[in-house]
Amino acid sequence: MVSKKNLVALRYDPAELDRKWQERWAAQGLHHVSDDDPRPRWFALTMYPYPSGDLHIGHWYAMAPSDAHARFMSMRGYNVLHPMGFDAFGLPAENAAIKRGIHPNTWTMDNIRRMRGQLRSMGPVYDWDREVVTCLPEYYRWNQWFFLRMYEKGLAYRASAPVNWCPTCQTVLANEQVVDGRCERSDDVVVRREMEQWFLRITDYADELLDFSGVIEWPERIKAMQTNWIGRSEGVEISFDIAHLNASQKEIRAFTTRIDTVFGVTFVVLAPEHPLVAQVTTPEHRASVEAYVARSREASEIERLSTEREKTGVFTGAYAINRLNGERVPIWTADYVLATYGTGAVMGVPAHDERDFAFAGRYGLDIRVVVAPPGWDGKPLEAAYVAKNEGTQVHSGRFDGLPNAEGYSAIAEHIEAEGWGRRTISYRMRDWLVSRQRYWGTPIPIVYCPQCGAVPVPDDQLPVVLPEDAEFKPTGESPLRQHAGFLHTSCPNCGGAAQRETDTMDTFVDSSWYFLRYPSPHLDSAPFDRDAAAGWCPVDQYTGGAEHATMHLLYARFFTKVIRDLGLIDFGEPFLRLFNQGTVLSGHTKMSKSRGNVIAPDEYVSVLGADAVRLYLMFMGPWDGGGDWSDAGINGVARWVNRFHDLVARETDDMPASDAPGDRALRRATHQATRRVITDLERFKFNTSIAALMELTNVMGPAAEAGEVSKSAWNEAIEHLLLLLAPMAPHLADELWERTGHHGSVHAQALPSWDEGLAAEDELTLVVQVNGKVRDRISVPADVSEEAAREAALASERVRPYTDGKDIAKVVYVPSRTLLSIVVKS
């Protein structure tokens, strides 16, 4: 490919070099991972990609550095498993089918073929014999198997839930298909609708999922996001008496985190979806309540977003009794109360809750202060007073005068003693809705029999195969429902006519356990081999984008805990260490086709080779920070590649065998660079590793030019350079390793070690500070004593003007920094 870009010309043919080494590694099976290898194991996993069709620069940014780290671990003596696969089910394949008439399977498998080739062009260590492709029956049958295990344990269940419904398409939309409240295909306004759905009971594991103590080392940010997402709140579930109303329940249960404010309740609010709404509404309010409920049920996402949070609601005409003070308070329904959180009902305390305050203000409801702010003058509040632990109970019966934090406990105890409620915990996380009314996913292995009800498909009838000959006209129903051959079956229980479940699973099910499959990817008798999984898992190092903080990473933790509880593994966390790389920008903005700023890696690879692209991505900045792509930047790296290419090719015939005057300095630079690269690569600090290697080559060039180095010191420098470069620039390192007369791949070598003595400086710079300011830098021997340092400092021409005639109050000597700090008094 001829590029129009102004890219540096390399002194070798990078395309030829890449091809040569990729072919040789493949021919020699260099990347085959064996379970028999006696070295300690290291499982390095990069999040597998969705096969969208093209490997973009973001994929390279995720995969090239993690490949370098995996190679690094391998050269440190580990048997490294660093596999790759494809997250192959999902919506884009189905959209391609609808828009362009290509079967999802064809589209997906073509993309995988293409991306596999592009992935190979990076020169990664992936063992392709272990590839996992989730849309193949040999993989997704185990999704079904896990689903059935969860069903048996009551962890998979069916319930009615609101979904995104597009009235034009007459179908359910995934959240991703809803853009600004509209269907991405028809542009119609999306409404919510109740449908029977399958759920996985992740909330059973909420407390365990909140626990990050122990084995896992994850970024604080991700742990915080998950903690937030799970949203644990301690509070009190309190019931209000409605026995007089003749409803199916005698009380309304409400969850509150502020039971200390219960004497300030002036109304109770039910979510519009709450089953009691219809029952308690009085005849004269029925029309308005029904209209309100209907409107909020059909309320579009757009309306919800555009109301600017104005609180609306209607009175039901009914009253509930606050047992603490015997008061009758009106029951309202309002859509600011969520049916899906807590009990779907709240106690309205306008004086101490911002939302209730706004609601009461709008509808003229009483606002009664029951927690007095410090120094409160008794006047009405201008805003809700919400502080949790600095107020005093007032108008709270026998609790008056208590600090409200104490009031909280006292009131909670009182309520529990009276049997009016109990302390409890509420989570904002809900159970995982896994069913999708979609074709391109794992069929849920359930059969509906008119006699037996929902019947699980027996294990020996798995997989329930997704039929290929489906129609993809946008009829509004899942293609599976139109497929007579799939839909109609016999009941595994009674043998009578029955219908299959036509929903498929969320693709996050696939990625919740895929890491367990890599150790035994071809096993057909179980999802994974227990010994193989025990030997390799959990994953030692996981890397990928932070956008998966709350979905994939949480679901995978949940699955791991479930699989542990099934007795199949003995660990409960899937990924011990996690690293999130940043994003590559172009022109300081996100890349997008509409902006025309998309960087296509293939163009650069064909001109500069995989290694230059790898090196540049790693050199751009810290890996977790992402960076801005620039052609000038990659040219800088390419120039350096040329420089060390020339250094390695340099003739050494004119160098003495050993003992040249410049050897000490060169060996020092070599060993300093070795130390820095190894310690930095451990911590994913690729940018400073490469900087250290640049510093080394910056020393090597002039040293050779000056004719001051021996062959032995020079060859040591070259060897270290190539070995340290090998994880990051694998093709070039192997080529130059071969050209310098070495046998065997550079990647099969151990990393060099460094000698602290050789890395140490002979002379150090003594930094002299007077009152915190640097006044002189004096060259001193490395073993300088404190006495000598002090003498030299006080004798310095540059220091004396600041010390002469003044009292020296203090002298601090820091040997590790060869720094002397003198404090003088005026």
Place this chain on the structure above:
RNA sequence: GGGGAAGUGGCGGAACGGCAGACGCGCAUGACUUAGGAUCAUGUGCCCGCGAGGGCUUCCGGGUUCAAGUCCCGGCUUCCCCACCA
């Protein structure tokens, strides 16, 4: 509104509490060149100064310390996540 991360030259970024600005880009000057958008050499935080040298400088303001980009307190700004969660 809640949670998190981060603010360092013209730019990307370095810096166990200890010489701020490694490394690279860009720029300037020079060399080699028919040419330079190739290569090599030197310089390059800002201000004053011919120079020697001096002063200032890590978002702003305080504090701790012999010593603060780094630690503490208070602001400002940007980015990310979640957002009517009772």
